Amino acid sequence: xxxxxxxxxxxxxxxxxxxxxxxxxxxxxxxxxxxxxxxxxxxxxxxxxxxxxxxxxxxxxxxxxxxxxxxxxxxxxxxxxxxxxxxxxxxxxxxxxxxxxxxxxxxxxxxxxxxxxxxxx
Amino acid sequence: xxxxxxxxxxxxxxxxxxxxxxxxxxxxxxxxxxxxxxxxxxxxxxxxxxxxxxxxxxxxxxxxxxxxxxxxxxxxxxxxxxxxxxxxxxxxxxxxxxxxxxxxxxxxxxxxxx
Numbered sequence: 001x002x003x004x005x006x007x008x009x010x011x012x013x014x015x016x017x018x019x020x021x022x023x024x025x026x027x028x029x030x031x032x033x034x035x036x037x038x039x040x041x042x043x044x045x046x047x048x049x050x051x052x053x054x055x056x057x058x059x060x061x062x063x064x065x066x067x068x069x070x071x072x073x074x075x076x077x078x079x080x081x082x083x084x085x086x087x088x089x090x091x092x093x094x095x096x097x098x099x100x101x102x103x104x105x106x107x108x109x110x111x112x113x114x115x116x117x118x119x120x121x
Numbered sequence: 122x123x124x125x126x127x128x129x130x131x132x133x134x135x136x137x138x139x140x141x142x143x144x145x146x147x148x149x150x151x152x153x154x155x156x157x158x159x160x161x162x163x164x165x166x167x168x169x170x171x172x173x174x175x176x177x178x179x180x181x182x183x184x185x186x187x188x189x190x191x192x193x194x195x196x197x198x199x200x201x202x203x204x205x206x207x208x209x210x211x212x213x214x215x216x217x218x219x220x221x222x223x224x225x226x227x228x229x230x231x232x233x234x235x
Contacts, residue, residue, distance in 0.1 A: 004163070035223070045164075045211060045226035091163050095222060108154070108179060109213075109224060111163025 003027075004094050006112035013082045014120050020067070021077040021115045023092035033095035034075040035109065036066065040088040048090075051075060082119045089114045123147055125227035127212050133233045134202040142197040142230050144212030152215045153195035154179075154224065155187060157208040164211060170195055202234045 003026045013019035025034065036048040051059045051066045059066045067076040079086055093109040125146045134140055146153065151172045156164035156179075166179030170189040184206060186198045195214075199206060210230045215222040 033222070037226075043209065043229050045213075047223050047225070050223060093163070108166045108169060109156075109164070111165070113161065113163050 004092055004110055004112035006092055006115050008115045009113075010116045010118070012118050012120055013079075015084060016081055018078060018080045019082055019117065021079070021090050021092075021117065023075045023077065023112060025073050025075060025092075025094050027073075027094065027096060029096055034066065034068070035093040035095065036064070036075075036077045037091045037093060037111075038086075038088045039091060039114070045091075049077070079117075084119050084121060087117060087119045089116050125212055125214055125225050127210075127227035127230050129230060130228065131231050133235065134199075135235055136203060138202050139198065139200050140202065141199075142210055142212075142232075143194070144196065144227060145194045146212075146214040146225070147193065148214060148216070148225065149192070150214035150216050150225075151192070152222065153189065154213040154215075155185070155195070155197045156211045156213065157181065157206075158211060158229075159208050167197065167210075202232075204234045206232065207234045208232060 005024045008022055032053045034051045038046045038048050049059050049061045049064045049066050051068045058068050063080045065078045067078055091114045092112040095109055128143045154169040155167040158164045165181050167181055167185050168179055168187040170176045173192045176187050176189055188196045212227040213224040215224045
C-alpha cells in the first residue's frame with residue numbers, strides 16, 4: 001500500500017538555524033513525485049518544493065531543499081536560516097498514478113499527517 | 122488572476138441537510154480535486170476530475186457527489202450531511218495528471234455539521 005509517514009508531530013528551531021523535517025514513503029510504483037506543502041495558521045496550502053522519482057539531483061527552491069534518498073525511501077525537507085514566518089504545519093505528499101476506466105491515467109496526492117514547526121526568536 | 126476560489130468559506134449545517142461547495146479555477150487547468158482535512162491529519166482525496174467531463178472516486182468518497190460543470194468549475198455536494206463530515210474541505214487544480222502535477226489549492230471551506 002502507498003503510504004507517507006511523518007514521525008515528528010512537532011519541531012522547534014531557533015531563528016536563523018537550519019531544520020530538517022522527516023518524511024518517509026512507501027510505494028512499489030517506479031514513477032512518483034514527492035512534494036512538500038506549508039500550511040500556516042491561516043489555513044491555506046502553499047507549495048514549497050517537488051522531487052521526481054527519476055530526478056538525479058536533490059531539488060532546491062531558495063531556502064528549501066529536499067534531501068532525497070531513494071534507497072531509504074526518504075524525502076526530508078531542509079529549511080535553512082529559519083525565519084519566524086516559517087512557523088507552520090508542513091506536509092509531505094506523494095503523487096501516484098490512479099488508473100481508472102473513466103479517467104484514464106490521473107494522479108492523486110497522498111499526504112502525511114504533518115509536522116508543526118515552531119521557530120523561536 | 123485569482124487562482125483557485127472556493128465558496129462558502131464557512132458553513133454550519135444540521136444533520137440531514139444538503140449543500141454544495143463550489144470551486145472554480147482560472148488557470149486553465151485540466152485536473153481538479155476535492156480533499157478533506159480532519160484535525161491532526163493530512164488531506165485525504167474525496168473525488169477528482171482528471172479532465173473536463175470525467176470524475177472519479179478518491180480515498181473517501183462515501184456521502185459525497187461531484188460535478189465537473191465545465192473546465193473551470195468543480196462542485197462537491199453533500200446530499201445528507203452527517204457529523205462525521207465536519208471537516209475543512211479543500212479544492213485543488215493541476216495543469217495535467219503527470220508526476221510533477223503541482224496542485225494549487227483554494228483557501229478551504231470550514232464545514233460544521235451539528
